[in-house]
Amino acid sequence: MLNRRFLMTIGAAAAALPSVTVAQSSSSTITVHDLWRPANPPGGEAVTAKEETVLRSADPNDTAFLHVRKPWLAIRRPAKPNGSAMLIVPGGGYVRVAVSKAGGDIDAWLAEQGVTTFTLCYRLPADGWGAGPEVALQDAQRAMRLIRSRSGELGLDPNRVGVIGFSAGGHVAGLLATRAAKQTYAPVDAVDNFDARPTVAAMMYPVVTMTEPYAHKGSLKQALGEAPTQAARDAASIELHVAADTPPTFVGGTTDDPVVPMQNAILMYQALKAHKIASELHLWEGATHGFPVRKDGFVLPWVPTVFDFLQRHGLKG
Template identity: 45%
Template structure:
């Protein structure tokens, strides 16, 4: 069984995986290989793509062979990359990386984080989602369509994979935190059902939001995310509809919020305002604010600093909430 000390100690997995976990550590010469298993979200084309004319690309920004730092842009076939632990404990996790809605990062808040949680026995699904500015008919709801479909697929596949369909949280970072927040708060389905998986709920069982883009309103908005999501001059109605702190959170599952106070891109007020909304709605919320850390640190960029404790803190919280039961 995973006790609190073990859970807190798992923060060190960012640099050193558990022995026998099946997770390949990042060496000084080679980045870990990508998981071979992927799942296409949609049985045919993604919905509303009649006017989409972009060409997908994945760009590598890292010049160091020890790690990848990729982003996916102009995605037309959204997918889940599956990272399975050596000793699964029945828990799953949908990971939604950030990228300011201009792209979706692959590694920093995707594969890198997934390897840490997989080392704790969690089966991880990393989402590569469509972007709102690429001409999809759903516009700002196109990424949410993918997130809702991804959660439903993870839940629908759980029994066949030996996983618990009632233990499927979401982890979202930065703009991915905004998307994970919408997935959690909104109860309206954003697409017509396409198969039996869509009979299930798309609401996650828990929400872990890392330095989330929450508000679309001045003065604390991340302007780039708002521009990509809502356009250059969004209406007051659009700002209201897509600001997490203004959504109806009643009945939402417990949330875990993490933010650095010195975040220069997404002010900490994003998490603070969201926390106020969660408390007003009666949603249990654990919040960790670190004095330093900046923005977009994921796992690798926070090594050796206090915020490196966040995976262990999240696992300990998840253990108390019944997500993690054993490792």
């Protein structure tokens, strides 16, 4: 949700940025790929929940996926690819994944810049998967490896592959950025020989910590259950796992977020700076939880702000 002050402020700023007032491209193409094909996702022996797709509004493309059984990637190929790629991880509080197979505004905008995008629909930790709270990390690792395994086919530079996650998807992106090398599943095919570490990362209004007092209660319950131990909380808290090999990371949040406390973003930035990782923190005033890519035909300034960081730290090459 956005209040009027925030929209007026960024709308005025957008008017000063004609270079980003682009329309959604009709020439980029989207295909959907089963993430684990031809195998089944690992650890699903005890999973009984039935996958559901729900409409979130009157827009037929405004969908969310619950109890994901077959995770997938929606690949958007730009008309003029520049060799870079981004893995996009949507949010949903670990209850659902708010994503559409028809694509969205962020992947459409990135395609206008020549970036090939891969939007991830991932499995959810409360559904009984063997990996528990790391099940979404399994899917994110597999996605990064799949992107690099297809770099020749898609004309990508495997050294220019980033990740951006939103809300709970920011937590998944953070898991990937800090634990890409962790073996969370046994290799299933040659795809798993590829590196899962992103070149650069962005975490937008992210769930970061699972410790008190700033844990997002809904994500905490879905990921770790009703009464998690402190050890489990610490293991799932991204800020406690930043290390020297964490990629450059942009962290964005809002000062008035009623869903995920803005201290999550601050904790992440502090951990990045403590480990001397290239990073930026932006907290926008007047927005709540989440904000759009466009308003009145203009791309809002947060988009090129994030993109500039991604470009400077590896996406551009």
